[in-house]
Amino acid sequence: MPEVPLLPHVTLVLGGARSGKSTYAEKLVDGTLAGGPPRPALLIATADPADSEHHRDAEMAARIAEHRWRRGRHWLTVEEPLDLAGVLRRHDEGVPILVDCLTLWLSNLLLRGEDLVAATAALADVLAGMHVDVTLVANEVGLGIVPDNALARRFRDEAGRLNMRLARSARRVVFMIAGMPLMMKGTAGG
Amino acid sequence: MPEVPLLPHVTLVLGGARSGKSTYAEKLVDGTLAGGPPRPALLIATADPADSEHHRDAEMAARIAEHRWRRGRHWLTVEEPLDLAGVLRRHDEGVPILVDCLTLWLSNLLLRGEDLVAATAALADVLAGMHVDVTLVANEVGLGIVPDNALARRFRDEAGRLNMRLARSARRVVFMIAGMPLMMKGTAGG
Amino acid sequence: MPEVPLLPHVTLVLGGARSGKSTYAEKLVDGTLAGGPPRPALLIATADPADSEHHRDAEMAARIAEHRWRRGRHWLTVEEPLDLAGVLRRHDEGVPILVDCLTLWLSNLLLRGEDLVAATAALADVLAGMHVDVTLVANEVGLGIVPDNALARRFRDEAGRLNMRLARSARRVVFMIAGMPLMMKGTAGG
Numbered sequence: 001m002p003e004v005p006l007l008p009h010v011t012l013v014l015g016g017a018r019s020g021k022s023t024y025a026e027k028l029v030d031g032t033l034a035g036g037p038p039r040p041a042l043l044i045a046t047a048d049p050a051d052s053e054h055h056r057d058a059e060m061a062a063r064i065a066e067h068r069w070r071r072g073r074h075w076l077t078v079e080e081p082l083d084l085a086g087v088l089r090r091h092d093e094g095v096p097i098l099v100d101c102l103t104l105w106l107s108n109l110l111l112r113g114e115d116l117v118a119a120t121a122a123l124a125d126v127l128a129g130m131h132v133d134v135t136l137v138a139n140e141v142g143l144g145i146v147p148d149n150a151l152a153r154r155f156r157d158e159a160g161r162l163n164m165r166l167a168r169s170a171r172r173v174v175f176m177i178a179g180m181p182l183m184m185k186g187t188a189g190g
Numbered sequence: 191m192p193e194v195p196l197l198p199h200v201t202l203v204l205g206g207a208r209s210g211k212s213t214y215a216e217k218l219v220d221g222t223l224a225g226g227p228p229r230p231a232l233l234i235a236t237a238d239p240a241d242s243e244h245h246r247d248a249e250m251a252a253r254i255a256e257h258r259w260r261r262g263r264h265w266l267t268v269e270e271p272l273d274l275a276g277v278l279r280r281h282d283e284g285v286p287i288l289v290d291c292l293t294l295w296l297s298n299l300l301l302r303g304e305d306l307v308a309a310t311a312a313l314a315d316v317l318a319g320m321h322v323d324v325t326l327v328a329n330e331v332g333l334g335i336v337p338d339n340a341l342a343r344r345f346r347d348e349a350g351r352l353n354m355r356l357a358r359s360a361r362r363v364v365f366m367i368a369g370m371p372l373m374m375k376g377t378a379g380g
Numbered sequence: 381m382p383e384v385p386l387l388p389h390v391t392l393v394l395g396g397a398r399s400g401k402s403t404y405a406e407k408l409v410d411g412t413l414a415g416g417p418p419r420p421a422l423l424i425a426t427a428d429p430a431d432s433e434h435h436r437d438a439e440m441a442a443r444i445a446e447h448r449w450r451r452g453r454h455w456l457t458v459e460e461p462l463d464l465a466g467v468l469r470r471h472d473e474g475v476p477i478l479v480d481c482l483t484l485w486l487s488n489l490l491l492r493g494e495d496l497v498a499a500t501a502a503l504a505d506v507l508a509g510m511h512v513d514v515t516l517v518a519n520e521v522g523l524g525i526v527p528d529n530a531l532a533r534r535f536r537d538e539a540g541r542l543n544m545r546l547a548r549s550a551r552r553v554v555f556m557i558a559g560m561p562l563m564m565k566g567t568a569g570g
Binding site (some may be wrong): 015016017020051067140141142143144145147152155156177178179180182 | 202206271301330331333334336337346347350351353354356357358363365372374375
Binding site (some may be wrong): 012014016053107112134140143144145146156157158159161163167168173175182184 | 400490535557
């Protein structure tokens with residue numbers, strides 16, 4: 001995985017499962033975290049509920065539905081499980097973007113045997129040139145014991161590497177613990 | 191799981207396995223963290239060593255014994271694996287309370303097929319009305335890879351949700367890392 | 381596991397898998413974190429790629445090779461999977477030491493059925509008397525769900541206990557999240 005250039009418009013919201021990272025990131029992107037009225041925003045959802053290879057379809061669909069329910073009418077949603085770079089490039093105007101989530105995108109690539117180096121390089125290139133603010137939600141998955149199976153270990157390694165690369169270059173990094181933000185880089189205000 | 195009202199007397203001590211959360215919480219509750227002499231306190235232990243359905247009885251019993259050994263004579267202990275709201279209500283006078291731990295209580299409910307929404311709502315109601323200080327120890331379990339089995343995933347989700355709800359309303363939240371407290375909300379002094 | 385005496389020359393760098401702890405610790409030890417030219421340093425590597433009992437030889441060898449590639453010529457490397465106390469004592473002069481990593485050392489001991497109490501006490505004794513700076517890299521492994529098998533649970537408990545004991549006595553403790561240091565005790569400058 002190559003180095004990532006500076007990403008002046010990128011915020012990374014990291015956290016474990018059910019750490020409140022999606023909720024926090026949504027409020028950050030649509031302006032409601034600062035207490036203002038909600039502003040238009042675009043969600044790029046990487047979950048793929050129709051994927052027949054997905055072992056947990058029902059759970060995933062329920063989760064997506066819950067996410068939709070939480071969001072108001074000022075959100076537009078685009079679903080894209082694989083070509084994240086392409087969809088970001090096509091929407092680089094007007095409204096801020098939330099990608100939820102990067103780790104699921106990585107998992108989608110890994111399960112399909114895609115070239116992670118190429119995909120990550122393409123993503124980094126697009127992120128570096130974006131004009132609108134992009135907030136990336138990502139899972140921290142490396143704080144348990146070593147997984148038994150090799151694929152899970154590879155996924156854990158790749159997810160951790162991607163998080164590190166993006167964190168190094170992002171303008172702002174937040175680590176969520178039980179719904180509370182820990183600012184690792186930058187501030188909630190910008 | 192419904193929203194939780196403000197919990198002005200509640201401290202949440204979060205952390206992973208062997209992160210020192212019980213030890214820190216005990217000292218916080220009995221006053222020895224501040225360097226004073228130990229004051230009387232009540233422990234509500236949610237572990238259930240006699241449960242025949244428990245797969246790890248010996249380990250759990252050893253852990254409980256170790257916890258007992260660490261505590262001095264100024265501690266009273268009540269064991270209650272399920273009716274946490276009831277036992278809190280019955281002891282809402284005189285001495286501060288430590289609940290160790292909330293995540294095990296949730297696991298007990300889940301394994302028995304209890305209604306988590308009702309149990310959590312009852313707990314939140316009681317916590318909101320408490321007059322004595324209550325410190326809740328809880329496990330953070332969402333920072334590893336996605337578990338293979340559905341029950342573990344559900345447990346992880348429910349535990350994370352409960353932690354988030356309580357963290358949002360609690361007066362003070364501490365995240366433990368290797369025995370060291372990271373104050374997420376409030377201060378060690380109050 | 382007995383209490384650990386004060387460790388005035390010890391830094392503990394904690395983190396999950398792929399959290400950037402090795403890279404950060406290397407820069408801390410060889411002086412490049414502060415921006416200066418690299419200074420001579422000694423790495424004590426506890427990985428054991430030749431161990432026939434190791435189930436993940438190829439992965440481990442690849443990881444060690446990557447670590448070697450990252451380090452420059454000012455690093456000397458000693459490989460020692462078991463007798464960490466002995467090798468530390470023999471190299472207590474001249475250059476600062478990086479131990480990477482403590483958790484793997486613990487795992488090596490556990491898999492061989494060694495006496496963890498004795499080994500940890502010996503390590504603590506040596507660390508307390510060291511004259512050169514020692515930086516210990518260790519894994520945080522307790523933030524996922526409870527592992528299914530008893531050995532993994534024991535490993536998780538022992539690793540967490542060791543981290544706590546050393547963190548309490550160390551001069552400096554850093555927790556790594558996605559390549560970013562969270563100073564838990566002490567400062568990056570000393």
